[in-house]
Amino acid sequence: MKPTNRRKKTFLHNGRMRFWLVALLLVGCAMPQKPAGPTPVPEPPEVQLLPGRGVVISGHGTSQTDPITPQYDGGLNVGIDVVSLSHDGHSTFVVSAINENQQAEPLASAVGAYQGQRPLVVAGPVAFQVTADGNWRLTIQPIAQGGTPNFKGSGDAVSGYFTPPASGSWQISDEAQSQFYVYAHCLGGSVLVAQADGPTQSTNQVDFPRGPCFWEVRADGDWSLAPAP
Numbered sequence: 001m002k003p004t005n006r007r008k009k010t011f012l013h014n015g016r017m018r019f020w021l022v023a024l025l026l027v028g029c030a031m032p033q034k035p036a037g038p039t040p041v042p043e044p045p046e047v048q049l050l051p052g053r054g055v056v057i058s059g060h061g062t063s064q065t066d067p068i069t070p071q072y073d074g075g076l077n078v079g080i081d082v083v084s085l086s087h088d089g090h091s092t093f094v095v096s097a098i099n100e101n102q103q104a105e106p107l108a109s110a111v112g113a114y115q116g117q118r119p120l121v122v123a124g125p126v127a128f129q130v131t132a133d134g135n136w137r138l139t140i141q142p143i144a145q146g147g148t149p150n151f152k153g154s155g156d157a158v159s160g161y162f163t164p165p166a167s168g169s170w171q172i173s174d175e176a177q178s179q180f181y182v183y184a185h186c187l188g189g190s191v192l193v194a195q196a197d198g199p200t201q202s203t204n205q206v207d208f209p210r211g212p213c214f215w216e217v218r219a220d221g222d223w224s225l226a227p228a229p
Contacts, residue, residue: 089134116156
């Protein structure tokens with residue numbers, strides 16, 4: 001009889017344990033869940049006027065500015081400006097300029113950290129739309145005067161205005177890992193001077209339109225442009 005009683009007690013004990021475990025689970029499911037915190041509100045970008053001409057816009061994460069109207073005595077300049085862009089995040093970085101007709105012009109598209117320049121034609125109010133996961137900064141200024149035809153650098157870049165030399169051969173080299181483009185934008189028109197996929201060294205004939213001119217280079221590595229000797 002003793003072994004039988006022992007088995008009965010064990011059975012009853014295990015049954016009670018299962019009962020209490022089920023009860024605790026039911027109570028836990030019925031308890032009200034803690035409400036989630038408020039969704040973070042993105043901070044609006046900060047817009048600052050530079051002395052003389054130019055605007056600096058800085059922010060963090062995805063955001064869009066209000067339209068910025070060019071001023072006669074300062075701020076955003078009407079004409080061809082250069083936009084210097086930087087981003088310290090790790091994910092997608094996309095920047096577009098949206099004019100008063102709601103037409104978007106892509107300025108940058110990268111993954112991770114980025115630093116470069118792009119030209120922008122400003123004819124009226126313009127807003128900037130940014131997709132990012134880190135800190136970013138846009139500096140918009142008129143293209144500098146007093147540039148030279150020889151030009152070298154790294155990544156996307158825009159030169160100052162220069163007087164175009166006579167037509168001739170140019171040595172063009174780049175260490176880009178993806179697409180590489182070189183444009184000469186002049187008062188008399190624009191020409192595609194070079195295009196390549198990956199590193200290249202070439203000698204190209206360049207016929208500059210009527211000046212003044214400036215270079216626009218799109219690259220992700222070091223590059224140089226110089227007249228052939």
